[in-house]
Amino acid sequence: MLVKIRSVANVGLLAMPVEVEVDVAEQGFPGMTIVGLAGKAVEEAKERVKTAIKNSGFDFPGKKITINLAPADLPKDGGAYDLPMAVGILAASGQIQSDKVTETQRIYYGELSLDGSLRATKGVLLVGLFARQCSMDNAQCSIYVPIESANEAAVVEGIEVYPIRNLAQLVDHLNGIKPVAQLHSLPVDQLIEDIIPEFDLEEVKGQEQAKRALTIAAAGGHNLLLWGPPGTGKTMLARAMPGILPPLAAAEALEVTRIYSVSGLLQPGESIVRRRPFRAPHHGISSAGMIGGGSNPLPGEVSLAHLGVLFLDEMAEFPRSVLEALRQPMEDGRVGIVRAAAHVEYPASFTLVAAVNPCP
Template identity: 45%
Template sequence: MLVKIFGGAVYGINAITITIEVNILWGAKFIIVGLPDNAVKESQQRIDSALREIGLKIPGKRVIINMAPADVKKEGSAYDLPIGIGILAANEQLPDADLEHYVIMGELSLDGSLQAVKGVLPIAIHAKKEGFKGIILPHQNANEAAVVQDFEVYGFRHINEVIAFLKKEKSFSPAVFDRKIMEQHSDNELLDFKDVKGQENVKRAMEIAAAGGHNMIMIGSPGSGKTMLARRLPTILPPMTTEEALETTKIHSVAGKIQNNNSLIVNRPFRSPHHTISNVALVGGGSWPQPGEISLAHNGILFLDELPEFQRSVLEVLRQPLEDRMISISRSKFSVEYPANIMLIASMNPCPCGYYNHPTKECNCPPGAVHKYLSKISGPLLDRIDIHIEVVPVELDKMTSNTESEPSAAIRERVIAAREIQTARFREHQGIYCNAQMTSPLLKKYCLLDDRCTALLKIAMQRFGLSARAYDRIIKLSRTIADLEHSEKIKPEYIAEAIQYRSLDREGWGG
């Protein structure tokens, strides 16, 4: 008897439907065709053991399994459950099962229990678009897939439960997504800007970066507070929209980063890879591409601590994602795209010893060492970083002061207000959500400069030798500062402040 079961496969952050055709004929061979990898081929042993544990078995006949489309490679153990159910249905052990209405995915243990699989959220979204009634999954993945509204999601612990459901021997309730999750904010109470003594200029720069989605690099000596400040930046970012949360969750689902019983990622990601990271681990890839750290930080922050310690080749692969906000990974037979809308926050020492330009300690680096150290970061990469800010060690008087600084909640309110202005501004422009994403035509439309602003910019361009890209970055920063001040016009003082955030473009750096 020939039956068809439906599963799914993930490419990039999207999915396609996989049709699993099972036919049982006279003979004595188990055959899987349709470009299965070794994990799929090994499913025979897991399925055989799982079925025997519940008093069933693979029939001693010729079992042919075709996974269509046949020219698409099938990877992983997530096809164990649909293949097992297909064998039972083809052997007429599942009469009147509504197999055509459900997508089925899951890995089988030898005792028949179900194990979690990757990428169920994009598969569930695609299944709903394709008109399926629901999806059958391991219980660990049920909350994740339940994010898809008006779609039945059933999570089971054992293949026995799946069989009972399909035979209609027992009723099961679908998983339900709790909308209150979107209202949760798990900002760590231990991280708050109110605990940061001094550093008012850096906190101001971070507020501007958060308000406009700008990239930022902090330069300062060891112990000046660069990492501490960076880790507090998520506490002032605006909450994610439903669309952002869904897209972020899809990426983490594909990468297998969703924790058991979690459903939706509602807090902006903060990724901080070690400086020994490889190109592939950062941008994604592999023989079967997976999202890298850049994509895992989508709609959040990618923090690179001690930037010059990263390999030069690793830093250079950042250039294209920072500009296009998308990563395209090509292979000989296919290509995938991962979104990469990130805020890059980096930190670095000013020199190898760390004390160049320090107010009290003397730099002991040899001549030319500072320039050599800074040259590890290319000019094109620095051009793509909007804000360069010096982090000076806090004076002892301020450190011992009992005065409490402004809390993150107050700063966040101003950031949210500025983002709301930008949301209204770019409502008609798809894919543009903040000032940092503005293209040249949008700059001309929304960043009109008067004669005084233009004259000030010309002086800065001539004195610091800024590039055309740096020119655009200054204007974008000025627009964000104006939004924070609720000003429709860009004023000369906003331009002047934006110019101050180009520390590495000024004379005096590099010795």
Template identity: 45%
Template sequence: MLIKVFGAAVQGIDALVVTIEVNCTQGIRFFLVGLPDAAVKESHERIVSAVQHNGYKFPRRQIVINMAPADIRKEGSAYDLPLAVGILASAELIKPDKLSQYMIMGELSLDGSILPIKGALPIAIKAREDGFKGLIVPQANVKEAAVVNNLDVYGVGNIREVIEFFNDERVLSPTVIDTRKEFYQQQCEFDLDFEDVKGQENVKRAFEVAAAGGHNLIMIGPPGAGKSMMAKRIASIMPPLTLQEALETTKIHSVAGKMERGSSLLSQRPFRAPHHTISSVALVGGGAFPQPGEISLAHNGVLFLDELPEFSRQVLEVMRQPLEDRKITISRAKYSIEYPASLMLVASMNPCPCGYYNHPEKKCICPPGSVLKYLNRISGPLLDRIDIQIEIVPVPFEKMADSRPGEPSAVIRERVIRARDIQAERFKDIPGVYCNAQMNTKLLNRFAQPDELGKERLKDAMKRFGLSARAYDRILKVARTIADLAGSENVLSVHIAEAINYRNLDRENWAG
């Protein structure tokens, strides 16, 4: 008997429907075709054990299974459940009446329990798009998939539940969650707050400007000055995710298998901090089985690179194009996958190998020329793409001993949100642009032209520091954000002056 069951394959951050055709005839052999990988081929043993363990008889017949479209590679163990349902239905142990109405995905354990899968959210979105009545997924993934409305999502824990459901012996209740309520409840819960930071007012101001305009930022200073401490708190002052941004971000984390069990939508901006030993593939994504990299996992959030010069130069250089285009394309001979990478880069580094160059109290012991050599581990084109370059100095004892809390993140966040609201109104008719950091040259000429005094100040800075054309654009973007924070419609010379002050590493005499 020929039976069709429906599953899905994840490509990039989207899914496509996989039709599983099963035919049972006389014989004893088992054939599985349609470009399955080793994990899919091994499903036979898991299915046999799961079916028998739950009191059902595995059919002793020739079984031919085709997974269409046959030219797309099927990867992973998530096809165990639809394959098992197809085999049992073809052997007339499951009623086939309702099979065409549901998409089914899940990994089987030997005892028949159903284990979690990757990509439940994009699979649910595809099921709704293609008009399926419902989706059956592991219980651990049900809240993630139930984010999609107008689709009945059932969470199951054992293969017996699925068999009895299709045989009308059991009633399954679809999972319903109030997505908006859960999403908005968790948006303002942060473990770290800027009120814990003592002193460093100029650096906190730089963080506020960076968060308000979505600008990349690098801190340079001695060990123990508070670089990592402040970087970990930047998420607490960034504007909350919109539902659309949360859906995009959750899809990426779902495909990568980074969702916590029982979670639904991500409600806070991601903060990723990879170690400096990370490889290029782990950072940008790809591999033999394509997966999103750290820059995509940080989409709509923050990628923090601590001790930037310690990263491999090759790793840092592959970031240049994604930082500019806000997406990464993984191209191979047989496929091409695009992952979004609209992130805010925050980096930190010591000024020299010993860490104490320009320290107000401790003496640098590095040999001549080593400071410049250390800084040159980061290429000029990459530094050009970092809008805000701020020097950080140690906090004096008097400020560290002050028991009064600093300005809380909630207050800073309100100012950031007001500035982002101004930008949202400014760019409402421009697709793909949501903040000042995303402006191109045409938009800069339209929205960020300074007054006459500001132009003179910028011209003087360009000559004195030998700035590039890209640095010129970055200064205008940052100045536009500073003007938005001040509630100014025009970019004034004072805004240009502050933006120039955030280009510390462009100064020719900085490294001696």
């Protein structure tokens, strides 16, 4: 029996539709085969999915199982395809009502543990934004995501978010035995209001000239170089700068959260980034770490500091190649990462604050 399950693949800050086709054949040697340009983590899903299904109290079919992740030319990586593959296997083997599972308005996304529970999975906010776009084009979409990451998608209006704790709970919901309560939408404006800054400039005593320079830089969107001997408070002043910048607007908070969601830097249960980012990389950082990169390009420090502050302590110790690489993001406010497998673009509009010591 063949069933088709909807999921998504995150490419940069965009979510692309992926169709998980699961076929449980009556003939052929027992085993599971995954095709469709799957990465190493997706290949390893064979054992995770099989064990999770068994430990959840369901029967794993001892037949030939073929799973195709379409489109075949789009790279897929990560553990987010565990849930759609498990649901597809259970539906194809008759343990879930296949007519409900295969509805085009349902999207499944999440990584399975061996006991059948769902782990926090990065990129859930992008899934919610993709579902909202689908809801605008067609009927309202519903997404089934891990309960620890469901708050990310709950900030997106116009979609149905179902927080799933484990595979057995989802099967009961799809079979109509015990429905899962839909997660209510979380208004972004209320989440970001009345945020207390992590470091308050009012608590800094003295250094009036430096504080005035900090205020002017924050008001005009200027970059800043702090020069002085060790122990004079350069790092403390830099950490206080996000607190005097205007609070994040709702659209800005969503834009920053997209970057942190795809990077996997949101804590389980966290819904949105409420403060302006402050990033302080060590001077041993590489160009790829600063700008972004990898076989599946991820955001670098310049993108993680988007709409916030990028602090370079001991600026003179950074490699020249890293400092030269900052030129284009500082001019354009965006950074493009080109790899053989993908070409992605990340926002990188930040305020640069650097600190140096005088020569001995």
